Amino acid sequence: MRSAQPNRDPLDSALIALDRALKAVFAPATAARPDPGAALPEAPLDAAQRRESAALMRVNHSGEIAAQALYHGQATFARDPATRELLLDAAREEADHLAWCEHRLVALDSRPSLLAPFWYAGSFAIGAAAALAGDRVSLGFVTETERQVEGHIDSHLQRLPPEDLRSRAVLEQMRADEIAHGATARAAGGVELPEPVKVAMQMTGRVMTRTSYWL
Secondary structure (H helix, E strand, C coil): CCCCCCCCCHHHHHHHHHHHHHHHHHCCCCCCCCCCCCCCCCCCCCHHHHHHHHHHHHHHHHHHHHHHHHHHHHHHCCCCHHHHHHHHHHHHHHHHHHHHHHHHHHHCCCCCCCCHHHHHHHHHHHHHHHHHCCHHHHHHHHHHHHHHHHHHHHHHHHHCCCCCHHHHHHHHHHHHHHHHHHHHHHHCCCCCCCHHHHHHHHHHHHHHHHHHHHC
């Protein structure tokens, strides 16, 4: 993990948070790692298969917008600089996911969710609330979030057209990264969240995934 940075003053934190939000929602996403599906052939999908792949990747793109916001909100209000760096390290890997999903949407002649700014704003608020509850709760929130995201990706891998090898490769790498993020947060001291909180998270995720599939 990178060395911890000292706490910033509130104005600096607000400006940094705004910059991150604008880049996540409006700037073209860039990845530090190669696209996992880039070397695979682009399958000749029929119209129905292309629509399904695009809709699923739009949902995953929305999830990555939300992931950026969650981590940014948590990092902004983290109490321990080491926890902040852990969260920002995970956010940097999630930025790769965002770029990969965006590339797939372009290749599938589709677009991101029209509600991306809403997903970011809402998720940042949730991340901030988790951080304000304490770093161990915030890390537990990461673990539970990534567990639920793993379940979403598993369902998408089942629904994805078998011919769409590029999207499948992206989702499989995303799944591996999400599992690692959850394990890292748990090892860093994340606590188990109460069952009502887990259920509320599932319901929120369901709203986003079902809406992003169409919008």
